[in-house]
Amino acid sequence: MEWTRRGSRSTIDSMNHLEQLYRPSLAMLTDLYQLTMAYGYWKQDLAERESVFHLFFRKNPFEGGFSLACGLQTAIEFLEGFHFHADDLKYLASLTGADSKPLFDEAFLEYLGQLRLTCHIDAMPEGTAVYPHEPLVRVTGPILQCQLLETPLLNIINFQTLIATKAARICTAAEGDRVIEFGLRRAQGIDGSLSASRAAYIGGCSATSNVLAGKQFGIPVVGTHAHSWVMTFPSEREAFEIYAQAMPNNCVFLVDTYDTLEGVRTAVEIGRTLRKSGHEMLGIRLDSGDLAWLSIEARKILDDGGFPDASIVASNDLDERLIESLKYQGAKIDTWGVGTKLVTAFDQPALGGVYKLGAIRDEQGVWQYRIKLSEQSIKVSNPGILQVRRFEKPSEHRGDMIYNIEMHQELPTDVTMIDPADSTRRKHFDADSQSADLLVPIFRDGANVYSTPTLQEIRQHVTTQIQRTPKGVQRFDNPHSYPVGLEKSLYETKAAMILEARNRS
């Protein structure tokens, strides 16, 4: 093979992959069709026509009964930095169509260069329990802008919502034990790891192994040593001894390099020496073998050796199902290290979030509702400018109602919601019902108006949300379906629109 040194990237500019990514604006992180449509709107003088889009998913991931909204803070940072750089425009100017002529007029590229977001954006706070068909984000503004934001918002919100939900499930299975995320080495790229560490912490994990995620987000970081450390020295005993001397205040010994239970005994001996120097061994880690049996045997050795408080950390391709099974088998594991299965959401590595047009103003400024038809009724989108009202008992969520804020600036105190999949299933809420709207203002006229919560506050919000989510909804197998309905007049509007559209075609 004779390679010439030319670099594997386009030569528009000299930044490399990592440098390019680091730029404050990721406006170019979008699908080309958003730009070709933007061009079409601009040419047709429709670019500024006000429209509203909703970001939602149609099915909870992992065959589960609920999801946790996540990724908003990352989306906010993306939106705050949104603009096209000069070299972005230069690149776009270089794109050509079938006739080898430029795709875009120069005047359009100038328009993009001057573009600043003026949208209103409303969203569910991170950590909110969210259900199929409920908008997680609502974007209202010039249709050209709304369209450009579709792809990056989906990229950010889809993934973090997926991982926060996975983490919540894993933490539920762990029944209050510590769960530590260490998936960096198997994550899907650099941000596949960082976003996953963030979302996993929001979903309930206690710590991460990822140092950059720790620095960036303030997530506690943990880690001690690997098999290679043990293999470096002539014996496991020496490896533990030398580690304990170097870092006596952070000793979790990995015991399965050679013979696991022998490793536990060695850890106990080193733990005793450590204790004489005024330090306490934190625990041991099992990374292979029969974790149920090994943890029970290890617990005995540790207890008998005078270390009843030493942790037993376990890892090895764990997920919520395996943790549930190990718990059932009586495993004496108190800290769960979860990597690949969490950060890639291994059993369902993508959330199918979509972003659909709900309404567009006509030339007279009147909102015209829109739906996307489909053969499958679950895929027909909801028309209007949507909000979600959650009804609660003091300690439990009772049901969510999607309604059109144009029809109801003030929602009546007495309302009926209808299950869109079965119109005979209805729920009535009266004036005494406690309720709150889930979408809150994030941007107004392109300006951030949101008081960003800390990660700790988001974690507290998750705890409350999970406490209030009915237990049956949280079950892994055949979870109860949480009630989500359409407000009656929205239901009727939608039904009439579907009939009209089907008659027309």
Added chain:
Amino acid sequence: MEWTRRGSRSTIDSMNHLEQLYRPSLAMLTDLYQLTMAYGYWKQDLAERESVFHLFFRKNPFEGGFSLACGLQTAIEFLEGFHFHADDLKYLASLTGADSKPLFDEAFLEYLGQLRLTCHIDAMPEGTAVYPHEPLVRVTGPILQCQLLETPLLNIINFQTLIATKAARICTAAEGDRVIEFGLRRAQGIDGSLSASRAAYIGGCSATSNVLAGKQFGIPVVGTHAHSWVMTFPSEREAFEIYAQAMPNNCVFLVDTYDTLEGVRTAVEIGRTLRKSGHEMLGIRLDSGDLAWLSIEARKILDDGGFPDASIVASNDLDERLIESLKYQGAKIDTWGVGTKLVTAFDQPALGGVYKLGAIRDEQGVWQYRIKLSEQSIKVSNPGILQVRRFEKPSEHRGDMIYNIEMHQELPTDVTMIDPADSTRRKHFDADSQSADLLVPIFRDGANVYSTPTLQEIRQHVTTQIQRTPKGVQRFDNPHSYPVGLEKSLYETKAAMILEARNRS
């Protein structure tokens, strides 16, 4: 909910998630245990002890018979930028152990601050067909440095290798048709999309929808319009007309917003108008429904309407299995849009690559070989300083032999390799065999010595590699196992080491 505005990130510095993410150095993108081990080596005065690590995987993804090495260029950029920033060290100084005292000495952090890589790195060029247990990357150098590189190298190489392999499978199923990647909206984070676009292009895709990937890597970008474009206008006809006026040189009409075949007929009419103005409709896109039947009907309408050259693009959760099935059903699709299933490697979203110590010099400077034992013999690593020799017929790869370059600076012309899973399976290569070593020098003493190929050259290399990979190895179901063996003396060394280690424990 009352949030206070404090930001969800640590306040070590004022960079946000996206800014922080892509700083020129990602040295902190590692597991904490790499740093605690580094500290241990440094304290023990072992930091500079020369060692060798190999990055490899144990099983091809997707139950397949081969993989394509990918991600090296990204790894090179990471390595070239590697250093710890002052604020990285400040963060590390803030970490504490069980006794609330700092984990790391200041002198160690100073050492990290001055650290520049001095490793030798050898790797397989991107696009090389690679098999289980073969080192994709070999890192030789001070053990502290080797260890810090483990996690980021795994993160980068695991993911891109996974996606390039998936893309190659999908392109094989497409039998030479164009395959377009448009997975950005469902990818695992920002880099989950960009790295995937790059790897998918290397694996054989023709284009991406991701504009930033296009700009950054020079990958062709494609895109026209979405359902929302059609929904914006009073009718599908108007939507197509207005699009065609705006961008006559880039017309692929999405026909399934209302009634698919009606949409195709409308596209034909607009195509005729377009033709009068001197432009040719490029094609139509189907995004739902029975793609086999619809494409056959659409082909008739297009052919009868005078558009035999118009493309039929299809999309909707496609992967290699669905494409194979659609081909079998006689679908008239010539361009395949593949998203989620490709960029997340949906059926196996992680490659289980590992990074194992092969040898370390003792105090006398003599290499001491190392293996990681395991109950499962497939998990026992190979000792030594490894290279892979590929034997070829002019048109086909015959087998790969892993050997220890310390034992064989010059490989004998007459060699026997042994299947490590079954020592009675042996293959002999004689002096007439054509062969080449797969690992090539990338860094020497920390300096890049590699002539980086362009993406086009890598794609050409992939084409050649796939042509030379036996057909049975490329089969999706029960692929033939490509011969990979250990050179005889390496096999014997390893066997002796395993016996000795098992006797000891």
